[in-house]
Amino acid sequence: MGKSLNKKTVYSVLALVLAGISAYHGVYRMESLQFIGALVEDAIVKKDNGLLVLASFELVIVDTLWLMPGILSGFLLVDLWRKYLLRQWWVNYLLVVPWVLAIHYILAVQKASYSLVGMLVIVLLSILAVIEMGELRENFGPVVLVAFGLTMAVNWLNVVPLVSSVPISRGDLDVGIKLGASFLDGEGVLNLVGLFFSLFFFFTSIISTLLVSVYLRRISLMEENRVKEIQLQELEMQARQARVLQEMHTLVHDLKTPLMTIRGLNSLVEMSANSEKTKEYCQRIDGAVDKVNAMISEILYDEVRKDITPADLIQYVRAHVLVKKMGQEVVFDIAADLPKLKINVIRMSRVLINLIENAFAATTGVKNAKIIIKVYKEGDWVIFEIIDNGRGIAKEDLEKVWSWGYSTKGNSSGLGLAFVKQIVENHQGKVALERIPEGGTKVTVKLKGVSPDEDSGN
Numbered sequence: 001m002g003k004s005l006n007k008k009t010v011y012s013v014l015a016l017v018l019a020g021i022s023a024y025h026g027v028y029r030m031e032s033l034q035f036i037g038a039l040v041e042d043a044i045v046k047k048d049n050g051l052l053v054l055a056s057f058e059l060v061i062v063d064t065l066w067l068m069p070g071i072l073s074g075f076l077l078v079d080l081w082r083k084y085l086l087r088q089w090w091v092n093y094l095l096v097v098p099w100v101l102a103i104h105y106i107l108a109v110q111k112a113s114y115s116l117v118g119m120l121v122i123v124l125l126s127i128l129a130v131i132e133m134g135e136l137r138e139n140f141g142p143v144v145l146v147a148f149g150l151t152m153a154v155n156w157l158n159v160v161p162l163v164s165s166v167p168i169s170r171g172d173l174d175v176g177i178k179l180g181a182s183f184l185d186g187e188g189v190l191n192l193v194g195l196f197f198s199l200f201f202f203f204t205s206i207i208s209t210l211l212v213s214v215y216l217r218r219i220s221l222m223e224e225n226r227v228k229e230i231q232l233q234e235l236e237m238q239a240r241q242a243r244v245l246q247e248m249h250t251l252v253h254d255l256k257t258p259l260m261t262i263r264g265l266n267s268l269v270e271m272s273a274n275s276e277k278t279k280e281y282c283q284r285i286d287g288a289v290d291k292v293n294a295m296i297s298e299i300l301y302d303e304v305r306k307d308i309t310p311a312d313l314i315q316y317v318r319a320h321v322l323v324k325k326m327g328q329e330v331v332f333d334i335a336a337d338l339p340k341l342k343i344n345v346i347r348m349s350r351v352l353i354n355l356i357e358n359a360f361a362a363t364t365g366v367k368n369a370k371i372i373i374k375v376y377k378e379g380d381w382v383i384f385e386i387i388d389n390g391r392g393i394a395k396e397d398l399e400k401v402w403s404w405g406y407s408t409k410g411n412s413s414g415l416g417l418a419f420v421k422q423i424v425e426n427h428q429g430k431v432a433l434e435r436i437p438e439g440g441t442k443v444t445v446k447l448k449g450v451s452p453d454e455d456s457g458n
Helices: 002-027 029-046 049-080 089-109 116-133 140-158 172-183 187-254 256-272 276-300 310-324 345-363 416-426
Strands: 306-308 329-334 340-343 370-378 381-388 430-435 441-450
Touching (some): 049 140, 140 187, 172 187, 310 345, 310 370, 340 345, 340 441, 345 381, 345 416, 416 430, 416 441
Parallel strands (some): 329 370
């Protein structure tokens, strides 16, 4: 917000400076035109139409440089503050007209006036160009060039004797050039030169506007196609994820059938057993079936929650990942007196296993590879940190890694970190990944601890 406000302030000051330049140059423009006036007098004395055309060139340039800052300042101010104005952004540019009228009034008071009709023609043509090209802030450079061309086109008409009846200009020097051309019988030459350059700049501006408009539309279309491709990829990944989860659910659910068979047969064995040892074994089998049933329920249903201490969760994770250790130094730093967690143990253990396996992959082949797994309390949160000194993740990939299908490893499905984020957020937790400047990565998982009065004892 602060950065945007500063930028807006800078552009606002720039617009006011441009308006000041236009007004200042308009008030004192007579000084800058003395040389041109002398050139016109010299052309009449020497009866040289070439000098008259040269004077016309210089006058057009001076008038264009005078008008441009004032017109651009109006466009710039309206564009910067349009959100406080009318809803239709292009209608806001009509507010440039009263802005130009105000500048014209100031100049008229100072007797440095320019034809109001000429100014309005330039402004309205520029507004049409802006509407065709799109919002000014995104296309300021092309708008400046088009406005410059339109201003040059109108200013050339100022010195064309053929259109003297049109109130485009009422400047003394413009009238002087036309009278000089009439005196020297050079009206034909001045008409030809003036109309040529006026039409040249006018059509150049029109063509530039159309080219920029076509280019911007193509860019917009390409951007829309890119967004659609991304959305399509996301839909494909979601469909893939849904299919994988459905297949997994079906397979896991099918495990319940043989478990029920095992439980039934185990009950028959227990009833017919004469040995206490055999009955004890049957009870153990029954307990194991209960545990497997509970695990299946946790896999199938995300909402299944169980109370577990962070230490027990880490112990469960260690049993599954440390067998894959490949020379890395692994350090566990688990704080004491941590609150219990109410989580889906199977899914959350998969989260930690996934993150630790990523750390192993990142540190494979790295000299003095080290992985630190920290667990500590911070307020009501239990914090899990997996830190490695591996190859790390590129800065531009930090946000992408959470997307379904994205992977920095070519042989990966790209479901890992997206799965991690989904499971943690389903537990009302938070997960973050950051680069370590010295090299490596730190992943932080935050889960709400269970207060003693919430402890169900399950």
